[in-house]
Amino acid sequence: MKKLSSFRSQLQSAFIGTALLAFASCTENPASPTDTGSTVVMRTELDNSVAHSASSQESSQGIGSVVDSLQVTSAAYVASNFMLRSDLSDSPDNSNLSEGFIRPEQFILVFDASGRQYIGEHILFSATYQSARFDIDQAQGRSDSLASALGPFYASVLGGNAVSPAASTIRVQGYLWSHGVRVPFTYATSVSGSGRVIMNKPLVVTPNSPMEVIVRFTTTAIFTNGSGMLLDPRDSRNTANIDANLKTSLIGDVQ
Numbered sequence: 130m131k132k133l134s135s136f137r138s139q140l141q142s143a144f145i146g147t148a149l150l151a152f153a154s155c156t157e158n159p160a161s162p163t164d165t166g167s168t169v170v171m172r173t174e175l176d177n178s179v180a181h182s183a184s185s186q187e188s189s190q191g192i193g194s195v196v197d198s199l200q201v202t203s204a205a206y207v208a209s210n211f212m213l214r215s216d217l218s219d220s221p222d223n224s225n226l227s228e229g230f231i232r233p234e235q236f237i238l239v240f241d242a243s244g245r246q247y248i249g250e251h252i253l254f255s256a257t258y259q260s261a262r263f264d265i266d267q268a269q270g271r272s273d274s275l276a277s278a279l280g281p282f283y284a285s286v287l288g289g290n291a292v293s294p295a296a297s298t299i300r301v302q303g304y305l306w307s308h309g310v311r312v313p314f315t316y317a318t319s320v321s322g323s324g325r326v327i328m329n330k331p332l333v334v335t336p337n338s339p340m341e342v343i344v345r346f347t348t349t350a351i352f353t354n355g356s357g358m359l360l361d362p363r364d365s366r367n368t369a370n371i372d373a374n375l376k377t378s379l380i381g382d383v384q
Contacts, residue, residue, distance in 0.1 A: 168339045170250040171231050175240035176347040177201055183357025196359040201303040201348045202242050205286035209235040211248065211263040215256055219323065227256035237279065239286060240346040257333050261326040261381055265298050288317065299375050316362035320372045328381040343382040350378040
């Protein structure tokens with residue numbers, strides 16, 4: 130009888146010990162991102178140097194539409210779901226994809242001659258990121274949502290106002306020189322889809338090593354064609370090329 134009682138006592142102790150071990154394993158905190166990754170901060174910067182055409186000859190742009198030089202003074206995108214990714218395209222077959230949000234909500238991605246503008250920051254797990262991607266779309270919700278929240282700033286970068294916000298998703302302002310005469314220009318488009326920022330070198334995130342990425346808008350990359358000719362933003366025949374450049378020609382400078 131004593132042996133049976135002793136056996137029951139041992140069995141009960143073993144059960145309690147196992148239960149405590151299971152409880153401890155269930156309540157143990159998983160590794161935090163700071164243990165396996167680092168904070169990545171992202172900002173924008175505008176290259177507002179004057180771009181010059183590779184040739185002064187009349188081109189397919191047409192007589193009177195030749196641009197000798199061009200300078201961008203500001204650019205703005207309606208962006209959302211801004212994230213870093215380990216790929217260079219949205220391939221659905223990438224089973225080893227690493228990604229991390231920097232700023233998921235809709236916001237205005239601004240490039241301004243006054244200096245660097247803050248995009249956002251987040252703790253990302255260790256991985257190698259080759260690009261950033263973001264969605265381009267018109268302001269969501271009621272007409273006064275994003276425009277009302279940003280007030281005069283919204284109108285200054287995208288046009289319109291809080292009551293009647295502009296329908297454009299990207300707006301670029303600057304100056305161009307045609308036949309030696311400088312004139313201001315505004316290029317506005319309602320293009321939608323995904324934008325891509327290609328890193329100048331892979332962003333390798335390691336534990337406890339904060340990093341910064343500068344997203345650069347370069348006048349030459351946006352407003353030239355494959356032969357180095359400047360694209361006149363006033364000429365509708367150049368819209369498709371300029372829109373494609375706006376979506377794919379931003380560069381991420383890993384600091």
